[in-house]
Amino acid sequence: MLESLFDIKNDRRLSVYLYRMGFGMWLMYLALGAPALHAYKHYRLDCGVFSVVLMVVGFSASMVFDYFHNREAYEYKKKWLFVSYLVLAGVIYFFIL
Structure with missing residues (x-):
């Protein structure tokens, strides 16, 4: 079950x-x-950055599936994948480094 x-x-x-x-x-x-x-406010930034990372990685995995099974959706979402990578890079640069 989990192997797939x-x-x-x-x-x-x-x-x-x-x-x-x-x-x-x-x-x-x-x-x-x-x-x-x-009292837990110092974890807030970590949750925000981890949220963006998980959503971008999930979107990337979805794009791999669309590339093989739904080429039209892949072509439509390709620019948004690039934009999400730019947003993730900005979040990491400004909030982590």
């Missing part, structure tokens, strides 16, 4: 799981901004 999970060429599940985890980290980012969780 990492076959991103023929199975879309890994990209969906990565994107969902990225969305969950984004929700944690929002929750950590609440005054009640002020």
